[in-house]
Amino acid sequence: MRFVFLGPPGTGKGSLAWLCEQRVGLRHISTGEMFRQEIAQRTPLGRRVQRYVMNGRLVPNALVVKVMVSRLAPEILAKGFVLDGFPRTRGQAAGLDRALATRRAPLDAAVYVDSPESLLVRRLTGRRVCSRCGANYHLRTMRPKRPGRCDHCGGRLIVRKDDGVDTIKKRLAIDRKAATPLLAYYQRRGILERVNGIGHIETVFVRLMRLFGQRGWLPPARAAQLLRVRLPAGRQGHDRAQNRRRN
Numbered sequence: 001m002r003f004v005f006l007g008p009p010g011t012g013k014g015s016l017a018w019l020c021e022q023r024v025g026l027r028h029i030s031t032g033e034m035f036r037q038e039i040a041q042r043t044p045l046g047r048r049v050q051r052y053v054m055n056g057r058l059v060p061n062a063l064v065v066k067v068m069v070s071r072l073a074p075e076i077l078a079k080g081f082v083l084d085g086f087p088r089t090r091g092q093a094a095g096l097d098r099a100l101a102t103r104r105a106p107l108d109a110a111v112y113v114d115s116p117e118s119l120l121v122r123r124l125t126g127r128r129v130c131s132r133c134g135a136n137y138h139l140r141t142m143r144p145k146r147p148g149r150c151d152h153c154g155g156r157l158i159v160r161k162d163d164g165v166d167t168i169k170k171r172l173a174i175d176r177k178a179a180t181p182l183l184a185y186y187q188r189r190g191i192l193e194r195v196n197g198i199g200h201i202e203t204v205f206v207r208l209m210r211l212f213g214q215r216g217w218l219p220p221a222r223a224a225q226l227l228r229v230r231l232p233a234g235r236q237g238h239d240r241a242q243n244r245r246r247n
């Protein structure tokens with residue numbers, strides 16, 4: 001299974017990709033996370049991409065495609081993967097397709113996780129990330145068990161440097177402009193799928209697994225197993241209300 005998850009910053013595609021790694025066994029590769037690590041380690045690549053990432057601007061296509069393709073090792077192609085935050089432009093999508101075609105490992109789908117902009121700003125301003133392993137949390141909706149500490153590795157939770165309100169607005173505007181041609185590209189390829197991104201991440205994950213089951217990407221028994229919702233108490237009604245407000 002080979003997927004790209006598309007959608008604006010804050011739509012939850014990173015958390016969904018992480019759940020796909022934990023529960024479905026697909027490798028989660030995030031270009032944003034990769035760049036943040038390179039910047040933190042002050043590598044030559046980190047120095048090249050730093051000014052783009054810190055300002056919320058897109059790293060040039062040629063560089064992103066080269067870095068991403070170099071990470072798609074044969075064992076990752078065989079195991080299956082979810083790319084998160086890549087591709088972000090039509091040019092990147094075409095570059096990825098060319099690289100996968102030469103490896104005879106085409107994408108199964110491009111999954112667009114759809115959320116209204118008001119929700120994205122709220123999500124991004126409340127987002128906290130683990131400084132060690134990159135796991136995502138949220139001040140209101142996904143709190144860690146111990147305040148300020150990651151549930152998985154105990155690392156310190158921090159605000160991402162590009163999650164300030166002005167940079168968030170800039171990132172959303174850049175994404176809006178690039179999204180239309182990108183979605184049109186996958187629509188034409190006949191592999192575009194949409195998932196409603198409103199609600200708790202576990203609710204959205206269930207919608208995604210339903211899609212995986214319907215399309216036959218997962219065996220029916222495995223898909224049914226993954227459909228069990230693991231919402232914390234009190235969230236189900238909240239999610240239904242959010243969806244009603246939207247519709």
Ligand code: AMP
Nearest residue numbers: 031032052053056057058059085086088
């Ligand atoms: P993200 O964590 O996906 O929001 O990415 C954080 C930042 O990394 C973005 O604002 C860009 O500066 C850079 N970045 C990540 N993925 C890409 C990409 N596919 N193309 C260009 N820049 C990217």
